[in-house]
Amino acid sequence: MATSHAAVWQRATVLDTTALTDDIRRIVLAPDHPATVDAGAHIDVRVPIGGVPDRRSYSVVDDGPDGRSLAISVLDSPRSRGGARAMHALRPGDTIEITQPIVDFPLRVGAAHYVLLAGGIGITAVMGMARVLRSVRADYTLVYAGRSRPALAYLEQLQSAHGDRLRLHISDEDTPLDVTELVGGVEPGTELYLCGPIRLMDAVRRAWIERELPYPDLRFETFGNSGWFAPEDFVVRIPRIGAEVTVRATETMLEALEAAEVDLMFDCRKGECGLCEVRVLDLDGDIDHRDVFYSERQKDSRGAMCCCVSRAVAPPGGTAVVTIDIS
Known part of the structure; x- marks a missing residue:
């Protein structure tokens, strides 16, 4: 097993929890070993699910002086695998285990222009970037897309801080985001930072490639649990070691195989690095590719998948069975 984030765990005390929307709760933590937090940072949290600690990642929204406290915001959605419910149940005085802040989604200061794009809870990953860009007087636009105004966390705070640099796209107000129009309006020298669901990420990436914009100027972080299909149980077989494992809808393939x-090999657990790739030998059903590691052409293939986020989808009237080989 491999992970680059394994040696940085510490205890943190819950200072405050606040409901931001019907589904999103802000949680303020005081770590035992404070550290300053850079824009784009996240923490990993050991969350007790059914009495068993599991690992979840949450973007750091903001931090207190000298990093003595930090805030995350957690969405509890119907697709939650249990971690969000456990986090929402935390109360002041509770203690949990967290990592030091980890920056896998860094902001590079110095570009000519910036677009920060957030889909729903993805705002938590780019809010800190927006603060930094405002403080250095950079040329930036913050684009925030969601289904309804009441579902948009931190909306009033963002409007106050960023004024006309904030652009809202709200589905139930008939102002949905047009990705082609957004990317079509990107000026040369622009860096686009994106956090949101896989559909938004795929659409932006396709539009970016079609415009032949420099690919290093597109930077993104994914939720890791958003896909094209609702999660369902499926079976994984590994003939070489004689293993057969059922993956429940509430867990990832990687988690189920670890339990067995x-x-x-794995690292990011978010479908970004490709280290957890497994080779698909046979498939009864289809693959719901939830990663951002593969190209569009590779995602059309049924020959491999990132087991940390991607899933199998059942054929009509049956249960999906994926037969794999591992390195």
Whole structure:
């Protein structure tokens, strides 16, 4: 097993929890070992689910002086695998285990222009970037898309801080985001930072490539649990080691294989690095590719998948079975 984030755990005390919307709760934590937080940072949290600690990642929205406290915001959605419900149940005085802030989604200061694009809870990953860009007087636009105004966390705060640099796209107000129009209006020298669901990420990436914009100028972070289909149970078979494992709708393939003591390589757990790739030998059903590692052409293939986020989808009237080989 491999992970680059394994040696930085510490205890943190819950200072405050506040409901921001019907589904999103802000949680303020005081870590035992404070550290300053850079824009784009996240923490990993050990969340007790059914009495068993599991690992979840949450973007750091903001931090207090010298990093003595930090805030995350957690969405509890119907697709939650249990971590969000456990986080929403936290109360002041509770203690949890967290990592030091980790920056896998860094902001590079110095570009000519910036677009920060957030889909729903993805706003938590780019709010800190917007603060930095405002403080250095950069040329930036903050685009915030969601289904309804009451579902948009931090909306009033963002309107106050960023004024006309904030652009809202709200589906139930008939102002949905047009990705082609957005990317079509990107000026040369622009860096676009994006956090949101996989559909938004795929659409932006396709439009970016079609415009032949420099790919290094498109930077993104994914939720890791958003897909094209609702999660469902499926079966994984590994003939080489004689293993057969059922993956429940509430867990990832990687988690199920770990629980069965199958040794796998992995790192990000968010479908970004490709280290957890497994080779698909046979498939009864289809693959719901939830990663951002593969190209569009690779996602059309049924020959491999990132087991940390991607899932199998059942054929009509049946249960999906995916037969894989591992490195």
